[in-house]
Amino acid sequence: MPTQKRSRNRDTGASVQPIASDQTRTRLIDAAGELFAELGFHHTTVRQICLRAGANIAAVNYHFRDKTGLYTEVVRQSMRAARLDAVRAVFDQDGPPEDILRAVIKARLESLRSLDLSDWHFRIFAHELAKPTPAMNVIVNEAIRPLYSRMCNLIGSMLRLPPEHERTRLCAHSIIGQILFYAFARSVISRLAPEMKMTATQINLIADHIAEFSLAYLSQTQRGPTKTKMGGKKR
Amino acid sequence: MPTQKRSRNRDTGASVQPIASDQTRTRLIDAAGELFAELGFHHTTVRQICLRAGANIAAVNYHFRDKTGLYTEVVRQSMRAARLDAVRAVFDQDGPPEDILRAVIKARLESLRSLDLSDWHFRIFAHELAKPTPAMNVIVNEAIRPLYSRMCNLIGSMLRLPPEHERTRLCAHSIIGQILFYAFARSVISRLAPEMKMTATQINLIADHIAEFSLAYLSQTQRGPTKTKMGGKKR
DNA sequence: ACAAAATTCAAACAAGCGTTTTAAATTCTC
DNA sequence: GAGAATTTAAAACGCTTGTTTGAATTTTGT
Numbered sequence: 064m065p066t067q068k069r070s071r072n073r074d075t076g077a078s079v080q081p082i083a084s085d086q087t088r089t090r091l092i093d094a095a096g097e098l099f100a101e102l103g104f105h106h107t108t109v110r111q112i113c114l115r116a117g118a119n120i121a122a123v124n125y126h127f128r129d130k131t132g133l134y135t136e137v138v139r140q141s142m143r144a145a146r147l148d149a150v151r152a153v154f155d156q157d158g159p160p161e162d163i164l165r166a167v168i169k170a171r172l173e174s175l176r177s178l179d180l181s182d183w184h185f186r187i188f189a190h191e192l193a194k195p196t197p198a199m200n201v202i203v204n205e206a207i208r209p210l211y212s213r214m215c216n217l218i219g220s221m222l223r224l225p226p227e228h229e230r231t232r233l234c235a236h237s238i239i240g241q242i243l244f245y246a247f248a249r250s251v252i253s254r255l256a257p258e259m260k261m262t263a264t265q266i267n268l269i270a271d272h273i274a275e276f277s278l279a280y281l282s283q284t285q286r287g288p289t290k291t292k293m294g295g296k297k298r
Numbered sequence: 299m300p301t302q303k304r305s306r307n308r309d310t311g312a313s314v315q316p317i318a319s320d321q322t323r324t325r326l327i328d329a330a331g332e333l334f335a336e337l338g339f340h341h342t343t344v345r346q347i348c349l350r351a352g353a354n355i356a357a358v359n360y361h362f363r364d365k366t367g368l369y370t371e372v373v374r375q376s377m378r379a380a381r382l383d384a385v386r387a388v389f390d391q392d393g394p395p396e397d398i399l400r401a402v403i404k405a406r407l408e409s410l411r412s413l414d415l416s417d418w419h420f421r422i423f424a425h426e427l428a429k430p431t432p433a434m435n436v437i438v439n440e441a442i443r444p445l446y447s448r449m450c451n452l453i454g455s456m457l458r459l460p461p462e463h464e465r466t467r468l469c470a471h472s473i474i475g476q477i478l479f480y481a482f483a484r485s486v487i488s489r490l491a492p493e494m495k496m497t498a499t500q501i502n503l504i505a506d507h508i509a510e511f512s513l514a515y516l517s518q519t520q521r522g523p524t525k526t527k528m529g530g531k532k533r
Numbered sequence: 534a535c536a537a538a539a540t541t542c543a544a545a546c547a548a549g550c551g552t553t554t555t556a557a558a559t560t561c562t563c
Numbered sequence: 564g565a566g567a568a569t570t571t572a573a574a575a576c577g578c579t580t581g582t583t584t585g586a587a588t589t590t591t592g593t
Contacts, residue, residue: 105340109581119542124582126540132551193424194338195485204490211490232491233507237476240483244475247482250430254438255446255469272468280514322570344551354572359552363582 079152089124090116096137096187103190104134131196138198142206150174154213160221161278164238168277169193169270171242189247214239221281234281241273323361325351331372339369339431366431371424373433377441389448395456396513399473402449403512404505406477424482449474456516469516470481476508 094116098107109123116122122273127133153170156163191199214235215226226229245252245261252259259265329351331341344358344365351357362368388405391398426434449470450461459466480487480496487494494500 108579110579119540120544120581121583123544132582166528176539192482192485194341199485200489203486207486208490228504230507232494233504234511236479236487237508237511240476240479241472242475243483244471244478247427248475248478250427250434251438252443252471256437256445259467269468270463272465273472276469276472276512276515279518280511283514283518291508343549345549354570355551356573357571365551436559 087116088124091118091122091126091133092137092140095133096141099134099137099190100141100187104131104196123191132176134196135193135201138191139201139205141187145231147206147210149175151213152295154210154217160217161282163217164221164278164281165270165274167217167272168238169240170269172266172270172273192247211235211239218281222284234277237280238273238277241276245269322351322353322357325352326357326368327375330368331376334369334372335376339366369431370433370436374440377437382409382441382445385495386444386448389445389452394518396451398452399456399513399516400505400509402452403473403477403508404502407480407501407505407508436442443490446470446474453516459518470514472515473508473512474513480504 091112095107095112098111098115101107110120111121112133113120123130123133128135150167150170153166156166188202191202212226215231218234218238219226219228219231222228222231222234249261265297327349330342330347330513333346333350336342339390345355347368348357358365358368362371385405388401389398391401423437426437447461450466453469453473454461454463454466457463457466457469484496
């Protein structure tokens with residue numbers, strides 16, 4: 064084993080330094096990202112990646128120990144590059160909770176319109192949901208949890224409940240579920256309701272609907288009863 | 299080509315008769331279903347399937363033209379076996395729309411508790427969402443569309459709008475999205491909120507919440523303004 | 534400028550895949 | 564029960580996969 068021990072290649076766990084001259088490495092990550100997102104991990108071949116990156120077949124094994132090493136690096140990178148920090152910024156701004164919620168919904172929906180770079184990481188996430196790999200932990204902790212806890216804080220403040228309260232969580236799930244539906248079920252929606260085209264104006268319309276739909280419950284219970292009434296059916 | 303033309307094997311498009319004596323065929327479908335659900339289409343090997351089914355390696359190619367032929371048959375079968383007709387029955391029963399909606403939400407959530415048989419087809423569906431195959435059309439048309447149109451009819455009747463109206467659709471998506479969230483994001487939820495255990499009582503609680511959350515909007519606009527007001531923020 | 538390390542390259546490797554083939558066993562029909 | 568069709572069986576085929584190899588090339592340090 065001649066090469067494998069020399070340089071900074073092995074040990075996928077850290078991603079130490081980017082180094083400007085390290086062109087092949089970054090080109091591999093970019094090419095692999097697009098392909099992994101489109102085809103999933105196992106459908107993507109190392110040869111495809113290297114062809115698109117203009118690198119040699121052995122490059123993947125040299126720079127990242129093996130194919131899965133490249134994959135986890137891609138996942139880490141895509142989570143960093145995803146425009147989720149934009150959503151996070153919307154969460155952290157000042158203003159009435161209702162307006163923040165509206166803005167967050169819009170920002171999150173917009174981050175998955177068309178496939179310009181950021182839906183890149185979302186497809187990888189979809190593949191992870193269908194069949195989780197160890198990279199799932201990276202995704203959850205670095206990308207999802209910060210947004211989730213912010214959402215719980217926001218909802219909790221509107222309901223006057225602690226963020227960990229079960230009802231707070233349930234409401235957060237209701238809102239997140241509505242948003243993610245348009246991400247995951249997109250291919251199904253396009254068959255069920257072909258007139259929904261996911262244009263920019265359509266996204267705005269959807270975002271407004273989700274906000275109104277959710278605020279109907281939130282602002283009702285905000286000043287309504289504190290107890291989780293549910294026998295309130297009037298048949 | 300000797301065998302391939304003789305019997306009822308080829309032509310995956312129909313699935314004509316079950317025939318009791320056809321043991322190998324059904325055993326292949328059962329084994330393949332479990333494996334496809336667990337591992338996805340491309341991770342499952344024909345050798346695994348045949349080993350679990352106690353059949354020979356060539357059995358798949360004999361009974362179903364090829365691996366994808368077996369797959370589409372499995373998808374078709376699993377859609378039939380899924381307890382979606384139960385949900386459909388709940389849709390079709392009589393009563394106030396609110397009660398029907400509550401029952402539907404509960405029935406749909408219950409059909410995905412634990413992994414006893416019915417989550418089987420759901421995982422396959424998740425894989426289809428991540429990377430659709432031609433089997434997606436079968437799923438959408440035979441399983442999803444009947445439920446979707448019923449949901450739109452129900453919501454439309456509550457909103458006094460036609461089922462094809464955009465607002466009707468948006469509300470249907472909001473409800474479906476909340477439900478499916480607990481199916482798709484289960485692995486993420488278990489990491490974010492470990493205390494949510496998806497027990498039977500927990501499922502009931504979630505179902506009640508989704509119903510209340512959604513009815514807050516539906517019953518509000520039911521007797522409220524017909525126009526899609528959205529500048530109605532009261533900052 | 535030069536040796537040493539790092540990187541790239543073409544070629545080959547072993548393993549696993551879906552599928553095909555050929556023959557034997559089984560079942561069905563009359 | 565003989566003969567034909569169907570179903571199983573074992574082995575191999577052709578192909579693609581991820582990975583390794585060892586030499587050529589470029590980059591780096593002094």
